[in-house]
Amino acid sequence: MYHNVLDQNRSLYMYNEALKELIKRLKYQRDWKIASCFADEMNKMIREFPAYDLIVPIPLGNRRLHERGFNQTEALLYEANLPFTSLLARKDGEKQSKKSKKERIHTENPFSLVGKEELPGKKILLIDDLYTTGTTLRHAAYTLKNAEAKAVNSMTIGR
Amino acid sequence: MRFVDQSPYWIPQDFAHENHRLTRISETRELPPLNIDFPFSESLRSLLSGRQLLLDEVTTLYPLDVIHQHHLAGFITYEPSILSSNSKPRCLRCHQQDPTLFFSHPCARCKEECTYCRKCINMGKASSCTPIVLWCGPEAPLSLPTEPILSWEGTLSKPQHEASMNLVAAIKNKTSLLIWAVCGAGKTEMLFSGIEYALSKRLRVCIATPRTDVVLELVPRLKQAFSSSTVAGLYGGSEDRFGSAMITISTTHQLYRYRHAFDVMIVDEVDAFPYSMDESLQKAVEHSRKKDATLIYLSATPNKSIQAAAKRGELPMVAISARYHAHPLPEPVPKWIGNWKKSIDRKRIPIPLQKWIIHRLTNQIPILVFVPNIPYMERLEKLLSTSTTAKIAAVHAEDPGRKERVQQMRDNQLALLLTTTILERGVTFKGVEVAVLGAEEEIFTESALVQIAGRAGRNKDFPKGNVTFFHHGYTKAILEAQAHIRQMNLDAKKKGWLLTAKKGT
Ligand SMILES: [Zn+2]
Ligand SMILES: [Zn+2]
Numbered sequence: 001m002y003h004n005v006l007d008q009n010r011s012l013y014m015y016n017e018a019l020k021e022l023i024k025r026l027k028y029q030r031d032w033k034i035a036s037c038f039a040d041e042m043n044k045m046i047r048e049f050p051a052y053d054l055i056v057p058i059p060l061g062n063r064r065l066h067e068r069g070f071n072q073t074e075a076l077l078y079e080a081n082l083p084f085t086s087l088l089a090r091k092d093g094e095k096q097s098k099k100s101k102k103e104r105i106h107t108e109n110p111f112s113l114v115g116k117e118e119l120p121g122k123k124i125l126l127i128d129d130l131y132t133t134g135t136t137l138r139h140a141a142y143t144l145k146n147a148e149a150k151a152v153n154s155m156t157i158g159r
Numbered sequence: 160m161r162f163v164d165q166s167p168y169w170i171p172q173d174f175a176h177e178n179h180r181l182t183r184i185s186e187t188r189e190l191p192p193l194n195i196d197f198p199f200s201e202s203l204r205s206l207l208s209g210r211q212l213l214l215d216e217v218t219t220l221y222p223l224d225v226i227h228q229h230h231l232a233g234f235i236t237y238e239p240s241i242l243s244s245n246s247k248p249r250c251l252r253c254h255q256q257d258p259t260l261f262f263s264h265p266c267a268r269c270k271e272e273c274t275y276c277r278k279c280i281n282m283g284k285a286s287s288c289t290p291i292v293l294w295c296g297p298e299a300p301l302s303l304p305t306e307p308i309l310s311w312e313g314t315l316s317k318p319q320h321e322a323s324m325n326l327v328a329a330i331k332n333k334t335s336l337l338i339w340a341v342c343g344a345g346k347t348e349m350l351f352s353g354i355e356y357a358l359s360k361r362l363r364v365c366i367a368t369p370r371t372d373v374v375l376e377l378v379p380r381l382k383q384a385f386s387s388s389t390v391a392g393l394y395g396g397s398e399d400r401f402g403s404a405m406i407t408i409s410t411t412h413q414l415y416r417y418r419h420a421f422d423v424m425i426v427d428e429v430d431a432f433p434y435s436m437d438e439s440l441q442k443a444v445e446h447s448r449k450k451d452a453t454l455i456y457l458s459a460t461p462n463k464s465i466q467a468a469a470k471r472g473e474l475p476m477v478a479i480s481a482r483y484h485a486h487p488l489p490e491p492v493p494k495w496i497g498n499w500k501k502s503i504d505r506k507r508i509p510i511p512l513q514k515w516i517i518h519r520l521t522n523q524i525p526i527l528v529f530v531p532n533i534p535y536m537e538r539l540e541k542l543l544s545t546s547t548t549a550k551i552a553a554v555h556a557e558d559p560g561r562k563e564r565v566q567q568m569r570d571n572q573l574a575l576l577l578t579t580t581i582l583e584r585g586v587t588f589k590g591v592e593v594a595v596l597g598a599e600e601e602i603f604t605e606s607a608l609v610q611i612a613g614r615a616g617r618n619k620d621f622p623k624g625n626v627t628f629f630h631h632g633y634t635k636a637i638l639e640a641q642a643h644i645r646q647m648n649l650d651a652k653k654k655g656w657l658l659t660a661k662k663g664t
Contacts (some may be wrong), residue, residue, distance in 0.1 A: 030284045031277060032264040069268045069286070078264075 005141040007151050010049070011131055011159035012041050019158045023129060027072050035075035038157055042080040045155060052125040052153065054117065055084040058140055061092030061110070072129050076157065084127070087115035088140055109139040113147055120148035131159040160214060160288060161269055162237075167191045168230065169237055169290075171223055183269050184290040187238040191295075197232035199296055200225065204234075205403045207294035209363070209420025211252060213240060213283050217292050226292065234296030240285035241274050251291060253279035253415050254442040278439060279415050281395065293418070301361040301405060304387040309355040311348070311384040318479045318656050319349045325477040326353035326455065330362070330423055335454045337469050337476040341647050342459045342613025345483035347380055350425065353455075354381075358388055358405055362422035365407045367414060367444055369434040371395065372585050373427060377408050411440040417447035424448040425455040430462045430606055431584060459613060460606035460643075480647040481656035486622035487648040489615045491608070493637055496629040499597055503535055508542050512629055515594055516575065520549050525568065525591045526575040527582070529611055531600035536577050539596070549574035556581045583610040590621035598628035598637055608640035 013019050026034040057073040065071060077084045091110040113119075124144050126137055131154075141152040161181035162169040167188050172181050203221060206212075214237070217226060229235040241261075242249045249256040255278045266273030269288035276285045285291075315323055322338050329336040330353050340346050350366070357364050366381075368374060371394040378392035391404035393413040407421070411434050426434075426444055434440045448454065456465060456474070469476040482488065499509040508516075512528075519526050530536040533555050540553045550573045552564045561581070568576045568588055576582075580602055593615045595603060603611075608628065615624030628637055651657050 029280050030275075031262075031280055032275075033262040033277060065267045069266050069273070069284075070264055071267070075264065 002135075002138040002142050005145050005152065006126075006134070006138050007141075007153050009131055009134065009137060009154040009156065009159075010045060011156045012038065012045060013158050015130065015158040023072075023158065026075070027068065027129070030069055032070060032075050032079075035072065036079040038076055039080040042076065042082065042155075042157075046082065046125070049125060049155065050151070050153060051123060052151075053122045054087070055082055055125050055127060056087045056140075056144070057084050058126060058128040058136060059086060059088050059090045059111075061090045063092040073127050076129065077127060085115060085117055087113060087117055087119075087124075088143065089114045107135065109142060111140050111143040113143060119144065121150045123151040124149050124153070126152060126154040128154065128156045129158065131156040160290070171227055173223060174227060183271070183288045184237050184239050185243075185287075188236070190236055191230065191233040193233035193296065197229075197234065199229060199232065199234050201299075203229065204294060204296065204299050207235070207292060208299050208403060209294075209418065210416055211291050211293060211418040212416060213252070213285060214290050214292050216283055229296070232296075234294065236293050236295045237290040238293065239287070240289050240291045241276060241287050243274060243287065248274050248276075250276035250278060250285055252276070252282075252285045253439045254446065255279075255439040282412070282415055299403070301363055303361060304358050304385065304405060306387075308358050308387065309351055309384060310386045311351055313348065315348060316345065316481070316483045316485065316656075318481045318651070318654075319345055319483060322346075322349040322477055322479050323352045325475075326350065327356050329353075329455060329475070330357050330453045333451055333453050335456075335474055337456045337458070337461060337465060337474050338479060339461055339469075339476060340457065340459060340479035341482060341488055342610060343482040343484075343488075343617040344459075344479045346427075346457055346479075347377065348483075349479070350457075351384055353423070354385065354406065357423045358385065363405065363407070363420060364423045364425070365409060365414075365417075365421040365447065366425045366427060367409050367411050367447075368427040369411050369431045369440075370428070370585065371410055374408050374410055376585070381406055381408065411443060414440075414443040414447040417443075419446070419449050421448045421452055423453045423455070425457060427457045428584065429456045429458050429465060430460050435462060460609050462606070478647075478650060480654065481651035482617070482622075484619035484622055485656060485658045486616065486619075487651065487657055488644050489612060489624045489626050490644050490648070491612045491626040491628050491641060493598070493628045493630055493633065493641070496596070496631060498631060499629065500535065503538050503542065506542060508539070508546065509596075509629070512594065512596060513546075515627060515629075516543070517547075519592055520547060520574055523574075525571065525573075525588055527568075527588060527591050527593045527614060528575065528577050529583070529593070529595045529603075530577055530579060531597045531602050533579060535597075536579060540577055543575070543577075551575045551577070553577035554581065555579045580607055580611075582614075583607050586614065587617050588614070589618045590624070591615060592625045593627070595626075595628045595630075598630040599632045599634045603634075603636060605636045605639040605643065608636060609643050612640065612644060 025031045060071045088111050137154045144152050161172045163175040163179040240252050248261045260278045261274050263272050263274045273287045354364050374392050374394045382390045389404040390406045393409035468474040496509050496511050502509045536553050544551050552573050554561045554564050567573050612626045615626045616622045
């Protein structure tokens, strides 16, 4: 049921050692300033995207958000000066990295809608830091399309 | 984390009522009154005594309510890790206040703009809403190691003995001391008597070094020499970073976690990077020792400012100019090599260097070649490996296989090792001879060249060892390095520390 809910995804970089190190510093050392490294490239790519009405970041669960002190995806948007609307909430799950790839694909949708923004007919650009299996983005896209979003594209830093 | 301010107490938000105003800990307070009947946790005390850990670090090991009970009983106090007075932030953990090393962001924890320190973030994030936890209850008495405290049974050379006596006197009198000891003097053994004396007086000893390699090398040696004492080795990623020990061997970075902990502070290689360039590391050493602690500097190449302090008599000094094996230091031979970069660019090994290398390869002498930068090192490696069948390797700072290759060189599995200045200190290869290519380059400072020359002749069976500086023009550093080494040899000779030539040789 999650097939074809995401219209397209584009990523800034291939996931390589250098990117891995930067993302590690951003997320696990919690060094917010790293987010500013991607500001120019994010803006460049976003200009080439099909038109959209709203940018929506992939949220963190409350526990994770409190541990980290910030949502890295919001930090990326904040540093790139891109206005965004937080329409989604997320249930805290087990650590993604602790699960196998297969398990990750077959998990239930952790997202729900929180924003009061009118969704019907809107074109949404979802933002996340990494595209691994695509499951996270498809779950989010499904939630948005269920509320009658017209189109959902996504952009990530790494893939 | 946010707290309810109930002076002198701070109540963590988890234990606060809903209508209480939450705030960040933004100032250092007078200590809460001590309830001496409180059944405090011994293990928490040994974790926190002499430390300055972030609350985040402590809550990974103890539940918040245990920490809070100790605070209410006056055994634990908090202070901010980031102090922002008149908008100029200062990090109370690493003591830096360079505005470019701070950054702020909206924080989900404190719901405010939150400033954090990027300088010490490798050791956990110090931020406006992350307080430092300090133990303010009675200190744990340091226990006495069982006799014999020192189980080492070797003998000291005359110069080692001289250093050792000076060290014991400095610890007794709580004075500072510079031990200026040449490369290969055998500095670890010089410390033994001083450490033994300190332990017998229940003093806490720290050996701080800029380099992880040194920690890894010293820990087993000290554990063996002081087998009834506790020895902790601290470096980035080390296991026992939270143990309190009689002897602590630590990289200077790890000292950010200590405060007023040590009675005897021995700073090894004060001139080495990054310590020499980094004021906050120097402050970390200052803050981690007790105010009246003995401060010992140990170096083969003390920098100009320390030398000057010694000359002015502000810092007592003892010069250990002879190696433990009582042979003089190999004096480097400068040799003109011309435009070596151009020849390497044209895919030719500079002739003088080639001759020097071939001679040693045919005589099976292990070779260490220092090259000023990685690109030329890699090109030279390629040229050498096409022109000889001998086993060759190269190492540099970012090289993940560095340890392996250094070990191969130690095990005589390599004939030649190319390196950047990363191996200028610490490494010992039996019988090695040393070349510096491009000795005129800026990276080869006087102290770098002295250290590099100090790689040769360290083993008593191979005390000579040729050292050649291949250069494209003399520099002040080359001349000073030569003078430095010659001066040390003269001093050693004058003091009668060198072996006199045997009859018939
Ligand atoms: Zn800091
Ligand atoms: Zn905060």
